Amino acid sequence: MVLPSLQHSMQPVGTSRSEYAGKTSEPQLFSQNELSDLIRGLNLSKQPSELLASGLKKKNLLRPVVTITAYRTREKEILPYFRDDEELVYCNNIAKLLLDMGLSEYKHTDWRLFIDSCKRHLKY
Secondary structure, eight states: OOOOOOOHHHTTTTTOOSSSSTTOOOOOOOOOOHHHHHHHHTOOOOOHHHHHHHHHTTTTBOTTTTTTTTTGGGGGTGGGEEEOOOOOOOEEHHHHHHHTTTTTTOOGOOOOOOOOOOOOOOOO
């Protein structure tokens, strides 16, 4: 029985040392879109979004053009589609809202009524 030499058995089969040479571990900086996707994926509200962006900026993990205050006014684009009548807030143009959000075609029969009973309150 012949055993392989110790030199050969120290390396996993099918790999060479040159495969890993020259690779750096420099961080990949977040773009505005990537940061927005991360914030959406984490389901963060405005304040935590800005805290995350600020923390990433301090660690130099954001591209220079990324703004950390972009999340303060993110509702401005969709605000015109909603009405506030005393105690009731509702979307007054669902079809246009969904089309503007990227839906290719709006069919009212594909949608169901959703009622959210959240209450708004003043923060002190």
